[in-house]
Amino acid sequence: MTASGLSDAVPLGPHDGEPHQAGLNNRLNWLRAAVLGANDGIVSTAGIVIGAVGATSDRSAIMIAGVAGLAAGAMSMGAGEYVSVSTQRDSELALLAKERRELREEPEEELAELAGIYVGKGLDEELALEVAKALTAKDALGAHAEAELGIDPDDISSPVHAAWASMLSFTIGALLPLLTMTLASDAIRIWLTVAAVAAALAVTGFVSARLGYARPGRAVLRNIVGGLFAMAVTYAIGSALGTQIG
Numbered sequence: 001m002t003a004s005g006l007s008d009a010v011p012l013g014p015h016d017g018e019p020h021q022a023g024l025n026n027r028l029n030w031l032r033a034a035v036l037g038a039n040d041g042i043v044s045t046a047g048i049v050i051g052a053v054g055a056t057s058d059r060s061a062i063m064i065a066g067v068a069g070l071a072a073g074a075m076s077m078g079a080g081e082y083v084s085v086s087t088q089r090d091s092e093l094a095l096l097a098k099e100r101r102e103l104r105e106e107p108e109e110e111l112a113e114l115a116g117i118y119v120g121k122g123l124d125e126e127l128a129l130e131v132a133k134a135l136t137a138k139d140a141l142g143a144h145a146e147a148e149l150g151i152d153p154d155d156i157s158s159p160v161h162a163a164w165a166s167m168l169s170f171t172i173g174a175l176l177p178l179l180t181m182t183l184a185s186d187a188i189r190i191w192l193t194v195a196a197v198a199a200a201l202a203v204t205g206f207v208s209a210r211l212g213y214a215r216p217g218r219a220v221l222r223n224i225v226g227g228l229f230a231m232a233v234t235y236a237i238g239s240a241l242g243t244q245i246g
């Protein structure tokens with residue numbers, strides 16, 4: 001009794017530190033973005049090379065289409081990620097600047113505001129004020145950023161890193177259908193690509209479901225069906241165009 005009561009009352013441990021928590025969330029976000037980028041690379045490049053093979057059996061034409069698709073997709077992902085993370089970063093930095101100014105110009109109001117947040121979370125007023133004072137003394141901006149804005153000032157995402165990461169993950173995903181389609185023999189390349197893509201989408205679907213704490217079964221199925229559908233559509237389009245033009 002005493003021991004468990006004590007351990008309940010003294011919740012110290014490696015999992016209690018805010019920086020660790022923030023760092024973990026950030027790593028999970030990066031991992032999620034990487035898995036989604038790879039998934040995009042797999043599906044879009046598989047669609048391109050399957051569409052091309054529907055239109056032509058010319059191996060170099062299929063390869064050119066696949067490589068162009070890979071490059072365009074990676075650039076597009078990188079640019080999109082750069083723009084979106086830059087916007088997020090700008091707004092986070094602006095909010096932090098505003099908070100910093102408020103802390104300098106009206107510290108009393110800011111202290112009351114911070115205490116109010118902890119009252120809202122269930123602390124009584126006296127304790128909330130004590131907590132707010134202690135946090136303000138230690139790191140006023142960090143405390144306000146975390147409680148009011150949900151931002152860790154030491155952990156603002158870099159647009160350049162995000163852009164490179166999504167380009168890299170897209171490229172890794174894209175290489176799978178590109179290599180199976182261009183390296184395998186004519187007799188098996190379509191089915192080998194379809195099988196490799198389905199297997200890879202099972203993995204990305206499983207990992208992204210687990211990262212989001214969802215049950216993997218349906219996520220895996222949806223992901224595979226989506227990829228197969230994309231390949232079926234582009235193969236049909238490629239075949240129709242190939243017949244028209246060829």
Ligand SMILES: [Zn+2]
Pocket residue numbers: 099102110113114144148
């Ligand atoms: Zn504030």
